[in-house]
Amino acid sequence: MGTRDTIRTAVRHVVPPAGLTRALAVQAMVYAVGSGLFQAGSAVFFTRALGLSATQVGLGLSIAAGVSLLGTVPLGGLTDRYGPQRVWLAGLVLDAALFAAYPFVGGFAGFLAVVVTLAAVDAATGVARQVYSINALPPAERVTAMAYQRSSLNVGFGLGAVISGVVLAVDTMAAYRGMVWFIAAVFLVTALFVRRLPRLPEVARPAEPMSRLAVLRDRPFMAVSLLSGLLTAHQTLYLTVLPLWILSHTDAPKTVIAGLVLLNTILIVLLQVRASRGADNTSGAARASRRGALLIAGFCLVLPLSGVTRGGLTVVVLVAAATLLIVAELIESAGTWGLTATLPPAAQRGAYVGAFRLGTQLQYLIAPAGLTALGVATGGWGWYPTAALFVIIGLAVVPVVAWAERTPRLGEAAPEPAVGAATPVS
Template sequence: MDTNVAEEAPRPLPTRPPRRPGWTTTEWWNQPVGPIYLVGLVLSLGRGAWFTCWAMFFIRSVGLSTAEFGIGVTAAGIVGMIVGGPLGYLADRIGAREVLVGLGVIQGAAILSYTVVHDFWLILLATCIMTAAERSAPGIRIAVISGLTTGEDRMTSISTARVFTQVGVVVGALVGGFVLSLDTRAGYLILLGVYGGLHILCAMLLALRLPHVESLADRRVKRRALVLRDRPFLVLTGLHGVLALSWGMIDPGVPLWISHHTHAPLWIWAVVVGISATGTVLFQNRVSRRGATVPGAARLGLWSGLALAAACLVFAGSYHGSGATVITVLVVATMVYLVGELLFVASGFGLSVGLTPENAHGEYQGTFGIGQATAMMLAPGIMTVLLVEWAVVGWFVLAGLYIAGGVGTYFAGRWALAGRAAGRERV
């Protein structure tokens, strides 16, 4: 017998085809919230381009004075702050999709009106309308997503929508920079026409492709506003607004600081923006998963405040710095800030959605957005005083505000959760 039997060669293990990212598949875009992602990406492209050069359009092309421009922006910010809650309640009443579509048409028409109006009061009116729609739309969008998703998919979908928005804003800012470099009325008008037209086209897409979210009218339910009696949620709204000053800190706060109190090259500002935007795209979904529950979101709020405070202290270390040292300090500070921003956004998603009754997402999201709108309205003035006038001392004051906001968010989240548990026991 021949004992020299050749050993059988090992069979190769079956290989699995590489898994494609969800957004590269048709099925992913055909899911119920798919149109929200697409519209968010397209409109944020326009938004990034427009807000890069809107100040120069009004001052150099329309001919407004800097005082008139400042008055208009402030008035529009106040209007945008006030209307969020009522529009959110309207979304619950008649349908979140319908209100979102209406806001898109209204905002598009207001933007297009800039191409033909020159009177200050008409421009002020258009700006107030546009800002009211722009500030209200994100909350209504979250209400739509909340109505179309459940469980873990809800938080993932909300954070994914933010990622697409961030990508669009960054790319759009590059387009806006090109238009700004041309600095011609024709360039501004073309941008306005495209941006306004996209709003109307996207509203039509949502009307045709986005499923209807069941409303109070569908259920034949009549009720008063709930959120105004929810004291823990209102407190959280205010505390979230304190943490939302972080957006105003990174813009315009950091550019003002760099130009007034450091010898850093101005191009470092582009690096700061790039780090923040890239980090959001890469990590926001992962961080948001840790805030899927109210206790988890409250803890993220605490850590957010501490991280933002730490970023303030590192930024303060760049005072009168120059050369490679100041660049290194600013980059490190931006990375610490990014951690705080990611945690802050995830905390806001988790708290605002997790504490909302199922039939009141529009109302609660609209009210929660008031904290952000207030912060964005006040941020330019606050950052100018703290970071330009008070210099290093201003960074310490800002750090204290963030710590107070983070600690307050943690305890207010526990308060809100305890109140809901007590309410269920009474039932």
């Protein structure tokens, strides 16, 4: 009975409950099959099928990233104007059309047009998808539902990666064309899922809505966005910096890198829902972000040990460091969801969620080069100031979130003081 109960509990934390939470998780998994397939096979597709040079691919993707950064806030405002489900659905249909057009792209100019448009569409749909989940669910269920979606996303990414392996093994033009057309079909199927989700009532908008960029003047909120965005550097550390460290400063076999990626996927699928407990309110989300920051600092202190160990002990140290970083990712992600679910006002949620994502976009710009220079290029001593940096962020995030929580959002009236009553969170 004990074993059966353990299995039942494990399943409950992986398989979402019936209803809207499960529907959102299923669409996330379907979408991730296409997204994961392209992430794994895009570099070869661009160079082999489109005939682009590595320099052209890098330049195009960098320009697309800049468009995503600049467009996140104004494009997020589309959600407030037209509704999250409508923007989400339109974005998926546009994604499908753009991927279907990939095989007909001729030269760098055509490639640039497609990747830039995809970046703009993804900036809008990323906000709309998150706002829909927040608006459609009761406050107590929002973070848990996002955790189930992330668990399902990782399952889909894994399936997509497996399919990409088959495509790369076949290595023909027909296989690459079939890959992007299959991805287009996956996005259309996802659009059908989204179309069947419950319609949400219109959110009352203020009589004088603020401009789409006005949210950038909300200093407490933008400070939270910056700190939370910097904490998403766990992604860069795991996928970029850690492999570079293993290759250049340890005697571990290269296959360890693939094993650690697999470990990351498995633990996120199994533990993400458990790790989201307590992050469904603002203060709990802030504490989760702080714990995530301190765990990242712990990773930065443990990893350098693998540079002086040998043989099996090196692998043990790497697994220990990677596990610390995975747990940090699990907890920090829950903290981020809690903050995006509670701090933005309902009437301006699209613009605010878009602004919150700016911190993550900034991390993508500075973290790969900055953390590689500190952690890898220094030979190892740079991990210690890096750890100190994350400790400082962790200590700052709780008081900064408290500052944002007691400050009314733009366009909102300051709450009436009430003795013994908590300030309501929209």
